[in-house]
Amino acid sequence: MTLSFSPTQSQFLTLQQAINKDRITQLVSDHQQGKLSPDDKSYYESLITQFIALIKLPDSAHLAMQLLPAFKITVPALLDGMAYRAVADKNPKVCVFAAYMIDQSLLQRDMTPLFNVIIEFGTPELWVELVKKVNNAPADRIVEKVYQCDKSVQTYWEQQIL
Structure with a gap:
């Protein structure tokens, strides 16, 4: 076996x-x-x-x-390192995970660099995941990005969020 x-x-x-x-x-x-x-x-x-x-x-x-x-x-050091690496690699999937982990840990961190990578390089699925899982995610910036995309992305967004 x-x-x-x-x-x-x-x-x-x-x-x-x-x-x-x-x-x-x-x-x-x-x-x-x-x-x-x-x-x-x-x-x-x-x-x-x-x-x-x-x-x-x-x-x-x-x-x-x-x-x-x-x-x-320490967990804060690990999360900070993960966030730094995710941003440096421009990896939106890991950025969503890092933002979620930081949010859940209640650490007070500026997550703007993570959000920027997610918005610039992410997929509609990652945008939805971010908005659903992370407090204070920049929904307004994501909505703006969604409505710059084609109709299928807009429809997907509306089905998942609205």
Whole structure:
């Protein structure tokens, strides 16, 4: 019998195997003392990149949350890092996820850069998800964008939101 994993499960297992808890503990200590080597930075960046790849996949939130303690960082720092990376990558799907996580955490953050990426590079489905899930999402800007699109986008928006 062969085991078959979903892409989400495979990414989770890959990341879980890449995490070296002792090394991360030492990284935190070295970072606090200003002694972080380029090799260590590269290792940690690789883990964060793999973590972001995990959260981009469907049904990954519960798996991602299981790995958070291994990173030895606070949730606010992680969310800020996720938001920064999502904006830098111009990835609207991850921006929606980051905005949702920040909103749910009740952190007071300026989410304008996230919203800008979602509006500029997102799809109608992501605009709907943002408005439905994130408090204070810029609905007026999204409505303006929707009505600059063709009739099918407008119809989809109206069916989902109105």
